[in-house]
Amino acid sequence: MNDLSIFPADIAEMSIAQLASLPTQQLYEVDTNIDKAITWLKGARTKVDAALEQRFGQQGREALHDTARDFGTAHFNVDGVHVKYELPKKVTWDQKKLKAIAERIVASGDAVESYIDVKLAIPEVRYTNWPPSLQQQFADARTVDAGKATFELSLDEGGV
Template sequence: MSDIAVMAEHVRDLDPESIASLTAPELACILDDLAEQKASLARIEDKVRSALDLKYGARARQRRAEEGKDTGIVRLEDNGFIVIADLPKRVKWDQEKLKHAAEIIRSGWGDDPSDYLKVKLEVSEAAFANWPRPVRELFIPARTVETGRPVYRIETPNEVEAA
């Protein structure tokens, strides 16, 4: 593919029909270029985020402490600009301990745990596929299959042989 020089930049102003008329090697080249650009931008973004944390992290932590909070948004002034520093809260719940709490609410307190807990029932698709037919048929009315956005890859014959 080194002799093909179609880059993502070349298709910026083309409509989808024009891009669809390109050859598979040209499309593969564009996809490779896009992947490289995404990876490069991700590395740059990581560096900039680290730099922002180096520059503003200590001040943001101090401001949060002054405001009596561990997470959330604080605003800092820097040369006439307002820097908004957000430290999002990510809460994780131990499922076994929640089940234990729900049992205490149900049997010990006589309350309905659904007043306190959200319960989402899910079925593993791999498990569903392996269930006996009568069990699958019981669950089929509750099952909806939707599709995501199509994804395409183009591999060279050498890549296919290696795989």
């Protein structure tokens, strides 16, 4: 690698074309350093979020409880700092029970779509294991788009 170091502020100011034209070893270094920074930032974010929960979580829950709510947003001040505490409602549904309910709705003659959002999906692994005759029946309903490409750079033996 050459002696030029690229700092985060430099990367932010560079165009995509400028980044793409960096020497390969330098682009590798930038990519590796960004991955390390992301890993570090995720760990730091997790730790700070846990500290915020430890410091303000009980106050936030009490503020919600004081307004007869289990979920939602509460605001309070601590030592001159405004804290916005949000505790969203997270709902999950038992899929087997929903399926049984949906079958009862259909059996009674009602349209299940009036009560339940239904999204049909076929796992690609299952689809590719079907016989061609079955795949053909579903082909018109299937759209294949490219996902986001990923790149992993590594140094060749003896590189750098």
